[in-house]
Amino acid sequence: VFQEYSVDMYLGQFWQDPRLAFGLDRYIILGGEATDKLWVPDTFFVNSMESKLQSMMFTNKKVWISLMNGTLMLSARLVTRNSCKFDLRNYPLDQQTCHVAFESCKY
Numbered sequence: 001v002f003q004e005y006s007v008d009m010y011l012g013q014f015w016q017d018p019r020l021a022f023g024l025d026r027y028i029i030l031g032g033e034a035t036d037k038l039w040v041p042d043t044f045f046v047n048s049m050e051s052k053l054q055s056m057m058f059t060n061k062k063v064w065i066s067l068m069n070g071t072l073m074l075s076a077r078l079v080t081r082n083s084c085k086f087d088l089r090n091y092p093l094d095q096q097t098c099h100v101a102f103e104s105c106k107y
Contacts, residue, residue, distance in 0.1 A: 006081045013041050013074045022072030030063045046101040047082045
């Protein structure tokens with residue numbers, strides 16, 4: 001029995017960069033190659049066997065930036081295949097609880 005599950009999700013991450021705080025009541029949304037020029041969290045899924053950023057014709061990774069206080073939000077759709085220990089003793093009347101665990105690679 002393969003003890004794994006897949007999750008198709010949108011992941012949103014928030015952080016602040018004071019270099020982008022200009023006190024302006026505006027925001028901008030960046031996509032595509034522009035997002036590669038920003039610092040973004042180095043998030044990875046601890047129990048992942050495989051993770052893929054989903055894209056159709058265009059990348060779906062977007063960064064929203066508040067020019068008021070430098071708050072950024074990264075939003076991306078991804079699929080991750082994770083490991084999980086299943087207890088099948090009560091199958092087919094069982095219930096499983098599996099977790100998606102993620103953290104920073106460097107911090």
